[in-house]
Amino acid sequence: MAEKLKRLMAIIKKRRGWIGVAILLVAGGVTAAFFLSNKTSASDYITAKIERGNVDVNVSATGTVQAVTTVQVGSQVSGTVQWLGADFNTQVKRGQVIARLDPAIFQAQVDNSRANVANAEAAIQGAQIEIINQKANLQAVRANQEVARVQRDDAIALVKRYKEISNVIASRDIELAQANANAAAARYEQAVAQVGQAQAANSSAVAKVDQAKASLAQSKAQLQQSQANLEHSVIASPIDGVVISRSVDVGQTVAASLSAPTLFTIANDLTKMQVLASIDEADVGQVKQGIKASFTVDAFPGENFTGEISQLRLNSQNLQNVVTYSAVIDVANPELKLRPGMTTNITISVARRDNVLTIPNSALRFKPTLSEKEQQEMTAKMEERRQQRQAERGQDGQPAEQQNAPKQGEQGQTPQQGGQPQGQTPQQGGGQGQAGGGQRRQGQVVYVLVGAKTIEPRFIRTGLTNGRVTEIIGGDLHEGDTIVIGQNDATGSSNRQPATPFGQQRPGGGGRGR
Numbered sequence: 412m413a414e415k416l417k418r419l420m421a422i423i424k425k426r427r428g429w430i431g432v433a434i435l436l437v438a439g440g441v442t443a444a445f446f447l448s449n450k451t452s453a454s455d456y457i458t459a460k461i462e463r464g465n466v467d468v469n470v471s472a473t474g475t476v477q478a479v480t481t482v483q484v485g486s487q488v489s490g491t492v493q494w495l496g497a498d499f500n501t502q503v504k505r506g507q508v509i510a511r512l513d514p515a516i517f518q519a520q521v522d523n524s525r526a527n528v529a530n531a532e533a534a535i536q537g538a539q540i541e542i543i544n545q546k547a548n549l550q551a552v553r554a555n556q557e558v559a560r561v562q563r564d565d566a567i568a569l570v571k572r573y574k575e576i577s578n579v580i581a582s583r584d585i586e587l588a589q590a591n592a593n594a595a596a597a598r599y600e601q602a603v604a605q606v607g608q609a610q611a612a613n614s615s616a617v618a619k620v621d622q623a624k625a626s627l628a629q630s631k632a633q634l635q636q637s638q639a640n641l642e643h644s645v646i647a648s649p650i651d652g653v654v655i656s657r658s659v660d661v662g663q664t665v666a667a668s669l670s671a672p673t674l675f676t677i678a679n680d681l682t683k684m685q686v687l688a689s690i691d692e693a694d695v696g697q698v699k700q701g702i703k704a705s706f707t708v709d710a711f712p713g714e715n716f717t718g719e720i721s722q723l724r725l726n727s728q729n730l731q732n733v734v735t736y737s738a739v740i741d742v743a744n745p746e747l748k749l750r751p752g753m754t755t756n757i758t759i760s761v762a763r764r765d766n767v768l769t770i771p772n773s774a775l776r777f778k779p780t781l782s783e784k785e786q787q788e789m790t791a792k793m794e795e796r797r798q799q800r801q802a803e804r805g806q807d808g809q810p811a812e813q814q815n816a817p818k819q820g821e822q823g824q825t826p827q828q829g830g831q832p833q834g835q836t837p838q839q840g841g842g843q844g845q846a847g848g849g850q851r852r853q854g855q856v857v858y859v860l861v862g863a864k865t866i867e868p869r870f871i872r873t874g875l876t877n878g879r880v881t882e883i884i885g886g887d888l889h890e891g892d893t894i895v896i897g898q899n900d901a902t903g904s905s906n907r908q909p910a911t912p913f914g915q916q917r918p919g920g921g922g923r924g925r
Contacts, residue, residue, distance in 0.1 A: 455898060455899050456860055456866065456895045456897070456898055456899070457895070457896050457897030457898065457899070458860050458893045458894060458895055458896060459771050459774065459893075459894050459896050460891060460892070460893060460894070461768060461769075461770060461883070461888050461889065461890055461891060461892040461893075461894055462768075462769060462890065462891075463766055463767065463768055463769070463890055464766075464767070464769045464880070465763065465764065465765050465766070465767075466763065466764040466767060466769060466874075466875045466876065466877055466880060466881070466882045467760055467762075467763050467877055468697075468760070468761050468762040468763070468875060468876070468877050469758045469759060469760055469761065469877070470690065470694040470697055470698060470758070470759040470761055471756070471757065471758055471759075472688045472689055472690050472691070472694075472738070472757040472759065473688070473689055473754065473755065473756060473757065474686045474687050474688035474689060474706070474738075474740070474754075474755045474757050475686070475687050475752065475753070475754060475755065476684055476685075476686055476708070476742075476749050476750065476751060476752065476753040476754075476755060477684065477685055477686075477687060477751050477752070478655075478678035478679060478680070478681060478684060478685070478751050479679060479680065479683050479684065479685050479741075480650065480652075480678070480679035480680070481655075481676060481677070481678050481679070481751070482649055482650055482652070482676070482677050482679070483673045483675075483676050484509070484646065484648065484649065484673070484674055484675040484676070484677060485667075485671030485672055485673050485674055486512065486643070486646060486665050486667050486671060486672055486674055487640075487643045487667055487671055488512065488517070488640050488643045488644060488667055489664070489665060489666045489667045489668065490512035490513050490516065490517075490644060490664070490665065491512060491513045491662065491663070491664050491665075492510060492511075492512060492513075492659050492660065492661050492662060492663050492664075492665065493511045493512055493513045493514075493661070494510065494511040494661065495509070495510050495657075495659070495660070495661055496508050496509045496510060496511075497509035497510070497648070497654050497657070497675065498654065498657060499654060499655070499656070499657055500653060500654065500655075501653065501654045502652075502653050503648040503651070503652060503653070503654060503677065504648065504651050505648060505649065505650055505651050506647050506648065507647060507648045508645055508646070508647050509646055509647065509648050509654075509675060510645075510646040510659070510674055510675075511644060511645050511646070512644040512645075512646070512665070513644070514641055514644045514645075517637065517640045517641040517644050518641060520637040520640060520641075521634065521637040521638055521641055523637070524630060524633045524634035524636075524637040524638075525634055527630035527633060527634070528627065528630040528631055528634055530630070531623060531626040531627035531629075531630045532627055534619075534622075534623035534626060534627075535620060535623035535624055535627060537619075537623075538616060538619035538620040538622070538623045539620055541616040541619065542613065542616040542617055542620060544616075545609065545612045545613035545615075545616045546613055548609045548612065548613075549606065549609035549610060549612075549613055551609075552602065552605040552606045552608070552609045553606050553609075555602045555605065556599065556602035556603055556605070556606050557602075558602070559595065559598040559599035559601070559602040560599050560602070562595040562598065562599070563592065563595035563596045563598070563599040564595075565595070566588070566591045566592035566593075566594070566595040566596075567592045567595075567596075569588045569591070569592065570585070570588045570589045570591075570592045573585045573588045646674060648675075648677060649677075650677060650679050651679065651680075652677040652678050652679045652680065652681075653677065653678055653681060654675050654676070654677055655676050655677070655678050655751055656673075656675065656676035657674070657675055658672070658673055658674055658675070658676075659672075659674050678751060681744060681747055681749075681750075681751075682743070682744050682745055682747065683741070683742075683743065683744065684741075684742045684743075684744045684749050684751075685721075685739055685740065685741060685742065686704075686706060686718060686739075686740040686742055686755050686757065687737055687738075687739060687740075688704070688737065688738040688739075688740055688755075688757050688759075689728065689735040689736075689737060690723075690735060690736045690737070690738050690759075691733070691734075691735055692727070692734040692735065692736065694761075695723070695736045697761040697762075698720065698723060698738060698759055698761065699720070699723070699761075700720055700721065700722065700723055701719065701720060702719070702720055702759065702760070702761065703717060703718070703719055703720075703759075703760060704717070704718055704719070704720055704740050704757055704758065704759045704760075705717045705718075705757070705758050705760075706718070706740075706755040706756060706757040706758065707755065707756050708749065708753045708754070708755055708756075709753075709754065710748070710750075710753060711748060714748075716742060716748075716749065716755075717742070718740040718741050718742035718743075719740065719741055720738050720739070720740055720741075720759070721739050721740070721741045722738070722739040723736065723737075723738050723739075724736060724737040724738070724739070738759075740757070762875055763875075764874065764875050764882050767874075767882045767883070767884075768882070768883040768888065768889075768890060769880040769881065769882060769883065770857065770871070770873075770880065770881050770883055770888065770894060771879070771880055771881075771894070771896050772876065772878065772879060772880060772881055773896040773897060774857045774858075774894045774895065774896045775855055775857060775873070775881060777857070777858060777895055777896055777897060777898070779858060779866060779895070779898060780898055789866075789868065792867060792868060793856070793868045796867075796868065796869075796870065796887075797870075800870065854872075855870070855871050855872070855873050855886075856868050856869070856870055856871075857869050857871060857888070857894055857895075858894070858895040859888070859892050859893060859894055859895065860893040860894075860895055866895055869886060869887040869888055869892075870886050870887055871883055871885065871886030871887065871888055872884050872885035872886050
């Protein structure tokens with residue numbers, strides 16, 4: 412009996428390896444049969460629910476916070492800073508003295524100019540006295556001229572008389588009378604010349620007066636300039652505001668030979684600020700004056716500030732071949748949290764739809780992986796739904812453009828085309844096809860999970876999109892429907908369509924995809 416047991420144990424040991432292999436083959440076959448029988452189960456699809464929500468289309472930009480009015484206070488004259496009356500963050504009023512330069516040089520220039528004015532006034536007085544003297548001299552020479560004329564006329568008359576009685580007087584007397592007449596005529600000519608000379612001297616005196624008056628005006632202008640330079644040595648605030656920058660210290664020399672040096676920078680009112688945003692040229696067409704904008708700053712993470720676009724400037728900026736346009740955003744700053752120079756990350760809402768049916772964009776890009784037989788079945792379903800919708804249009808009597816589903820993209824599509832409009836390749840259709848302002852092309856086909864493992868096509872019309880979700884404006888979808896956004900392969904790995912640059916879809920089956 413013992414020997415029989417030993418033989419049986421030896422036989423079992425020899426055949427144990429073959430038995431194990433057989434068991435593994437049977438188990439593998441059962442497992443394969445199980446997975447093949449469940450190839451199209453619901454776990455193969457990644458789904459999301461059709462929900463209502465808001466669709467926002469935003470434009471992103473960067474910008475810099477600045478005060479509405481900022482004035483750089485400089486010096487028009489050169490000199491040494493003698494006194495400072497304001498520092499950083501000092502509140503100042505218009506006309507308040509905030510700095511003084513050493514006035515010694517400017518005071519000396521004023522004194523010199525005043526002396527020149529006094530000298531010019533004295534020169535005018537001297538020229539006026541000379542005019543009086545020249546007038547008196549002119550009267551004297553005119554009197555001498557009259558005496559010389561009378562003497563000449565008398566001498567000429569005497570010669571004439573002597574010639575009439577030449578037979579009774581000596582010829583010597585006639586010659587003497589003629590000589591006296593000639594001398595009188597010469598004295599008269601001399602008197603006439605003296606009158607002309609006196610008139611010229613009088614005119615010269617008048618010209619000297621005019622010259623002295625011009626010199627006086629010049630000296631007064633120089634005095635005014637010197638006084639202005641003296642006044643400019645006292646620097647006052649041109650506006651009410653707060654000092655945000657100070658560039659000089661006491662004892663420092665400022666030179667204003669070529670340009671006015673900046674001493675202070677004063678912001679008018681920090682409770683009202685502006686953000687200068689740089690809008691990319693691709694987005695500037697959507698940005699309009701008067702729309703709202705929100706932004707954040709690194710100093711207050713998680714806090715949103717809001718403002719309104721007050722100006723969209725036409726002047727472009729080209730930096731490293733990137734063209735941008737400047738938009739001015741007015742912002743209230745009652746708590747003074749915003750400070751000049753802060754960098755902002757701006758979001759401008761250019762379009763919005765509230766409380767609308769939304770669908771994940773991945774559903775629009777989804778194309779199911781089916782066998783040839785399943786493709787034929789899906790095509791038949793799509794044709795059946797197309798005919799059904801045509802029948803509904805005929806009953807309603809509405810134009811095609813008012814129906815929930817578009818004509819374009821419905822006929823002649825296979826499931827592998829994923830509902831692209833007719834004439835487009837799978838790479839061109841699906842989730843592509845965005846129009847300006849966040850609008851999509853309306854012809855779309857999506858797939859709904861019905862029951863445990865069946866997907867059916869649905870025709871929809873789409874509206875606004877933000878790159879993550881899209882508005883449904885018509886079609887066969889309703890709130891709560893289960894939409895397919897991806898598919899797992901036989902190994903269980905996700906075959907979901909790639910996400911858009913605007914947002915990353917969450918992995919895993921049965922997710923919301925939102």
